[in-house]
Amino acid sequence: MRMRTRNNLEGRLAECAALFADLEAPLPEGPLHIEVGCGKGRFINECARLFPEVNFLAVERVSNVIVLAMEKARDAGLKNLKFVRGDFAAVAPLLPDSRAERIYLNFSDPWPKKDNAKRRLTYGSFLEQYKRILKNGGEIWFKTDNRPLFDFSLETFAENGFELPDVTFDLHAERPEGNIMTEYEQRFAQMGIPICRLVATVKK
Numbered sequence: 001m002r003m004r005t006r007n008n009l010e011g012r013l014a015e016c017a018a019l020f021a022d023l024e025a026p027l028p029e030g031p032l033h034i035e036v037g038c039g040k041g042r043f044i045n046e047c048a049r050l051f052p053e054v055n056f057l058a059v060e061r062v063s064n065v066i067v068l069a070m071e072k073a074r075d076a077g078l079k080n081l082k083f084v085r086g087d088f089a090a091v092a093p094l095l096p097d098s099r100a101e102r103i104y105l106n107f108s109d110p111w112p113k114k115d116n117a118k119r120r121l122t123y124g125s126f127l128e129q130y131k132r133i134l135k136n137g138g139e140i141w142f143k144t145d146n147r148p149l150f151d152f153s154l155e156t157f158a159e160n161g162f163e164l165p166d167v168t169f170d171l172h173a174e175r176p177e178g179n180i181m182t183e184y185e186q187r188f189a190q191m192g193i194p195i196c197r198l199v200a201t202v203k204k
C-alpha cells in the first residue's frame, strides 16, 4: 500500500533542516545513543529531553514519519538530537567505529516471510554493523510485540557473539520502571499485548 505524501512535506523538512546530522563532520563529543527506525519520534524526543548530556541520533527511512519526529524536536528546542533520513543499511557505513554507547531498535518491521529475513534489523549483517559502531561494552536495546521476531533475534544476537544480560517477555509487567514508550508501544499496550525486550552487550 502506498502512503499518501504529507502536505508540503519537502517544505516542512526544509524548515527542520538544521536538525539533519552532518555525517561528514565529526560527531559531537560525549555519549552517543542511536535509534534505528525512529518512526514519529516519541521515544527519541523523550530520551533527548530526559538526558541532555547524551547526544542522540535518530535514523528513519520514511520521510512522511521522520518529518513528525523532527518537528517534535524543533518545537521542544532540543539541542542534543539529530536525524538522518535513509535506510540504515546505507547509513551504517557512514558511522565511525567504536563510537556509540547504545543502539535502540523499537518495534522494528518483522518481515515475517523467510525470504525477507535479511531485511530484519536483527539479521546477522545488521548486527555486525552495530558491533562495529558500538564501543566495547556497548548495548543494544530491542523492544517488540512480535514474538517470532523476538525469538529469531535471541538466536541471531547469541550467534553473533552478543551477551544477553537482560531479557523479558513482558516488559510492562516485569520492568516498567524508566521505560519510555514509543508510538507503537502505546498502541500495543492499550490492546493488552505483552512487549518483549532484550538488552544485548558487545565485548570487543
Ligand SMILES: C[S@@+](CC[C@H](N)C(=O)[O-])C[C@H]1O[C@@H](n2cnc3c(N)ncnc32)[C@H](O)[C@@H]1O
Pocket: 036, 037, 038, 039, 040, 059, 060, 061, 062, 065, 086, 087, 088, 089, 106, 107, 108, 109, 121, 182, 183, 184, 185
Ligand atoms: C513499525 S515502525 C516503529 C516506529 C517506532 N520505532 C515505534 O516504535 O513507534 C518501524 C519503523 O522503522 C523504520 N525502518 C524500518 N527499517 C528501517 C531501515 N532499514 N532503516 C531505517 N528505518 C527503518 C520504518 O520506516 C518505520 O518507521
